[in-house]
Amino acid sequence: TQLLEQSPQFLSIQEGENLTVYCNSSSVFSSLQWYRQEPGEGPVLLVTVVTGGEVKKLKRLTFQFGDARKDSSLHITAAQPGDTGLYLCAGVFYGGSQGNLIFGKGTKLSVKP
Amino acid sequence: EAQVTQNPRYLITVTGKKLTVTCSQNMNHEYMSWYRQDPGLGLRQIYYSMNVEVTDKGDVPEGYKVSRKEKRNFPLILESPSPNQTSLYFCASSFLAGTTKNIQYFGAGTRLSVL
Numbered sequence: 001t002q003l004l005e006q007s008p009q010f011l012s013i014q015e016g017e018n019l020t021v022y023c024n025s026s027s028v029f030s031s032l033q034w035y036r037q038e039p040g041e042g043p044v045l046l047v048t049v050v051t052g053g054e055v056k057k058l059k060r061l062t063f064q065f066g067d068a069r070k071d072s073s074l075h076i077t078a079a080q081p082g083d084t085g086l087y088l089c090a091g092v093f094y095g096g097s098q099g100n101l102i103f104g105k106g107t108k109l110s111v112k113p
Numbered sequence: 114e115a116q117v118t119q120n121p122r123y124l125i126t127v128t129g130k131k132l133t134v135t136c137s138q139n140m141n142h143e144y145m146s147w148y149r150q151d152p153g154l155g156l157r158q159i160y161y162s163m164n165v166e167v168t169d170k171g172d173v174p175e176g177y178k179v180s181r182k183e184k185r186n187f188p189l190i191l192e193s194p195s196p197n198q199t200s201l202y203f204c205a206s207s208f209l210a211g212t213t214k215n216i217q218y219f220g221a222g223t224r225l226s227v228l
């Protein structure tokens with residue numbers, strides 16, 4: 001079974017701090033996505049990356065795909081309480097079915113005012 | 114409004130009593146998928162469908178069945194539910210799986226308890 005390891009599992013920070021969440025695997029991804037999930041709701045897609053070394057920005061969120069396409073990171077600058085939620089990475093592994101999406105276990109972020 | 118609709122949202126049932134959780138999308142998406150979410154285990158894919166009449170197993174398909182007779186509907190069937198199927202279930206859909214054009218929309222979830 002191919003695994004996606006996310007770290008840290010939990011993160012509690014003060015408003016205004018920066019943070020980085022990591023998503024790692026020993027296998028190569030053909031594409032990787034980041035989602036945010038709030039309690040009682042389904043995950044919401046933030047970004048999809050497909051090219052090694054790719055960097056995408058979404059306001060204060062920066063997503064990076066590793067050169068070898070085995071890892072990804074999500075960096076949040078000046079976190080705000082509205083960023084609180086569960087952040088999930090999900091990938092389609094190279095050589096696997098395009099429909100078989102593997103999720104990491106998530107990083108639960110709490111931003112305190 | 115683009116929607117993935119799951120029903121019911123909450124369900125309590127007993128072991129062995131067949132049940133169906135419905136999922137419908139109004140976006141003409143080819144791809145649909147079912148996941149279960151459990152504490153400490155994250156989201157795990159049960160089954161997915163790349164198009165009508167095309168379904169495939171995800172990572173945890175045991176004890177579940179699906180069908181895709183129409184593009185908009187992708188029901189999840191538990192023929193004989195067991196307590197280890199107590200979980201939060203999500204249906205999702207998108208146009209193209211695994212590409213940059215893929216915006217996967219999730220339903221609001223179905224919380225199932227099997228006693």
